[in-house]
Amino acid sequence: MRPDTSRYHYTRKVFFSNYLSVVGAVIVIAFVLIGVFGRGIVPYAPDQMDYSSMIAAPSSDHIFGTDQFGRDVFSRVICGAGISLGVGLVVIGFSTAIGMLVGVLSGYLGGKIDTFLMRLVDLFMAFPPVVVAMVLATILGGGIKTLVIALSLSRWCGTARLARGEVLSVKNSGFIKASRAAGAGWLYITWHHILPNIISPILVSSTLSFGRIVLSTAGLSFIGVGAQPPIPEWGTMICEGREYIVSGQWWLVFYPGMAIMITVMGLNLLGDGLRDILDPRQRR
Amino acid sequence: MGEALIGPPLPNTKRLSMGMVDMQFSNYLLKRMLLLVVVLIGASILSFLLVRIAPGDPARMLLPPQASPEDIARMRTQMGLDRPYHEQYLMYMTNLIHGDLGFSHHTGRPVLEEFRMRLPATIELSVLSLGLATVVGIWLGVMSALNKDKFIDHAARVVSIAGISAPSFWIGLLAIFAFYYLLGWAPAPTGRVDVMVKSVQSITGLMLVDSALTRNWVLFRDALSHLALPVLVLSFSFLAMICRLTRAGMLEVMEQDYIKFAQCCGISRSRVVWRYALRNAVRPVITMLGLFVAQLLGGVVFVETVFNWPGIGRYAVESLWYLDYTPIQGFIIFMAIIYVVMNLAIDLLYMALDPRVQY
Numbered sequence: 001m002r003p004d005t006s007r008y009h010y011t012r013k014v015f016f017s018n019y020l021s022v023v024g025a026v027i028v029i030a031f032v033l034i035g036v037f038g039r040g041i042v043p044y045a046p047d048q049m050d051y052s053s054m055i056a057a058p059s060s061d062h063i064f065g066t067d068q069f070g071r072d073v074f075s076r077v078i079c080g081a082g083i084s085l086g087v088g089l090v091v092i093g094f095s096t097a098i099g100m101l102v103g104v105l106s107g108y109l110g111g112k113i114d115t116f117l118m119r120l121v122d123l124f125m126a127f128p129p130v131v132v133a134m135v136l137a138t139i140l141g142g143g144i145k146t147l148v149i150a151l152s153l154s155r156w157c158g159t160a161r162l163a164r165g166e167v168l169s170v171k172n173s174g175f176i177k178a179s180r181a182a183g184a185g186w187l188y189i190t191w192h193h194i195l196p197n198i199i200s201p202i203l204v205s206s207t208l209s210f211g212r213i214v215l216s217t218a219g220l221s222f223i224g225v226g227a228q229p230p231i232p233e234w235g236t237m238i239c240e241g242r243e244y245i246v247s248g249q250w251w252l253v254f255y256p257g258m259a260i261m262i263t264v265m266g267l268n269l270l271g272d273g274l275r276d277i278l279d280p281r282q283r284r
Numbered sequence: 285m286g287e288a289l290i291g292p293p294l295p296n297t298k299r300l301s302m303g304m305v306d307m308q309f310s311n312y313l314l315k316r317m318l319l320l321v322v323v324l325i326g327a328s329i330l331s332f333l334l335v336r337i338a339p340g341d342p343a344r345m346l347l348p349p350q351a352s353p354e355d356i357a358r359m360r361t362q363m364g365l366d367r368p369y370h371e372q373y374l375m376y377m378t379n380l381i382h383g384d385l386g387f388s389h390h391t392g393r394p395v396l397e398e399f400r401m402r403l404p405a406t407i408e409l410s411v412l413s414l415g416l417a418t419v420v421g422i423w424l425g426v427m428s429a430l431n432k433d434k435f436i437d438h439a440a441r442v443v444s445i446a447g448i449s450a451p452s453f454w455i456g457l458l459a460i461f462a463f464y465y466l467l468g469w470a471p472a473p474t475g476r477v478d479v480m481v482k483s484v485q486s487i488t489g490l491m492l493v494d495s496a497l498t499r500n501w502v503l504f505r506d507a508l509s510h511l512a513l514p515v516l517v518l519s520f521s522f523l524a525m526i527c528r529l530t531r532a533g534m535l536e537v538m539e540q541d542y543i544k545f546a547q548c549c550g551i552s553r554s555r556v557v558w559r560y561a562l563r564n565a566v567r568p569v570i571t572m573l574g575l576f577v578a579q580l581l582g583g584v585v586f587v588e589t590v591f592n593w594p595g596i597g598r599y600a601v602e603s604l605w606y607l608d609y610t611p612i613q614g615f616i617i618f619m620a621i622i623y624v625v626m627n628l629a630i631d632l633l634y635m636a637l638d639p640r641v642q643y
Contacts, residue, residue: 122319123326126623127616128582131600135612138604139338215451222453223589223601238454242590245461246472253461257454265449 021273
């Protein structure tokens with residue numbers, strides 16, 4: 001395939017003309033790098049306790065201070081990136097796969113299957129995702145694995161609706177009809193013609209929901225149904241540091257929360273930038 | 285804004301002759317009622333399955349630890365747990381229709397009673413938050429659209445990016461640190477009123493209304509000071525989203541010909557902005573309001589946990605901690621009802637604001 005230079009230049013121009021999306025991209029790249037290599041570069045092991053310096057304020061030894069067991073908050077925050085990244089990627093993978101399967105089936109087959117699947121989506125959408133995930137995570141019994149399952153099951157409906165709409169809009173195009181007239185089966189048409197045409201809005205919405213997943217992971221861990229201590233998950237750390245905030249030990253809560261905010265902000269900014277490029281209809 | 289791409293379907297703006305409008309409307313209402321029934325049945329099935337999937341024997345949980353296997357078996361028969369699933373479901377539905385939501389074993393009271401006690405606290409918190417977020421969010425959105433790329437626009441944008449990205453429970457904890465620990469302006473995060481302030485007989489259950497009705501201004505001030513931080517924290521992220529939507533809508537509408545025409549006619553700027561432009565610019569906000577309410581109910585869970593607010597959200601979290609599933613079942617059904625009712629209200633509001641919209 002010949003590289004489409006004008007399109008490439010356009011894309012680059014749009015992306016770099018919006019400095020916020022560049023900021024977002026830098027944050028996300030840093031987040032991914034820290035997530036992958038973080039454990040190797042931290043000054044202390046995330047679960048290394050030190051009873052001689054418990055709840056110590058930030059100093060040159062521990063730049064983010066230490067927690068109630070004398071663990072280094074900086075090291076724990078850095079290691080937390082890997083957990084959020086991993087959970088986010090797996091959840092995005094699962095929920096997008098489920099959502100696309102349901103959406104494509106629903107949009108392409110139509111009829112009774114469509115009605116049934118869309119009522120199912122309506123039903124799931126009647127509850128805030130966080131509540132669905134909260135209930136599921138508890139029933140399945142806490143921990144990171146169940147958190148991933150719960151979040152995936154609570155987040156597929158949006159993708160399903162989006163995919164269905166996109167399928168409906170390309171389903172009756174001339175090239176699909178031509179392909180069918182040429183004798184292509186539905187599986188072939190779906191894979192070679194429908195999927196490539198619906199993938200970019202779904203990609204954009206997945207990037208944007210990555211941020212929400214990071215927030216939900218932290219939130220569920222905060223109320224005690226997600227990652228369990230001593231895992232250095234950001235929400236779990238905030239939960240553990242919660243009781244010290246009324247006596248003025250702010251660093252236990254401040255730094256993990258800051259990490260969440262910066263990461264989610266980066267993901268949102270990058271998602272907005274990607275939307276401008278891949279999905280010009282949604283431009284604002 | 286992943287969900288922004290989904291939203292409810294666009295309203296049908298087809299012109300109809302006047303005689304057909306009423307019929308069309310009653311058809312629409314009927315459809316809505318059907319949806320209500322479908323969602324409620326779905327929610328009841330979900331909440332019924334919940335307890336069956338969850339680990340642990342519900343009969344075992346109601347009995348003291350020293351209960352013998354015979355006692356447990358008797359309890360199972362008494363609760364109907366030995367019957368087939370469809371019979372159990374019918375039993376559950378019958379109870380539900382009679383308003384029996386079951387028994388909460390960690391508080392030792394019927395779930396319905398617990399809900400009745402805690403609902404006012406949640407309503408007070410969420411209605412005030414939603415109101416504050418809507419008013420301030422729309423105002424901020426209009427201001428930043430009118431002063432595009434000036435200071436207030438940049439400030440509003442920073443606030444809204446932060447509001448969307450930061451977890452509400454973290455903002456809540458930082459607010460407690462700043463306003464309770466450092467400045468001493470806010471009371472300790474221990475619920476709705478100070479233990480030292482004498483409470484009044486509950487009339488509506490809403491502290492502010494009750495204390496105002498009985499002219500107990502000490503209590504009123506105390507309740508207000510306890511409400512301030514949770515309301516601010518809960519409204520923050522919604523304020524951010526409403527501000528973004530209003531700004532985008534306003535920028536688009538202000539370019540329209542009818543706005544320019546109105547300005548050419550010499551109509552005052554404030555009238556053009558607040559009467560003509562805003563009415564059209566807030567439409568996406570109203571569309572999203574239904575989604576916001578659903579998210580608000582999710583947010584309530586965290587904010588109530590952080591501020592020890594005795595509402596429905598914290599009750600649900602506590603029930604999860606105690607593996608007490610009956611309140612969770614009630615919570616699911618409650619959520620579904622709120623969702624359907626809110627969507628109906630928003631559709632009606634939509635029609636009131638835009639005469640072109642018909643169903």
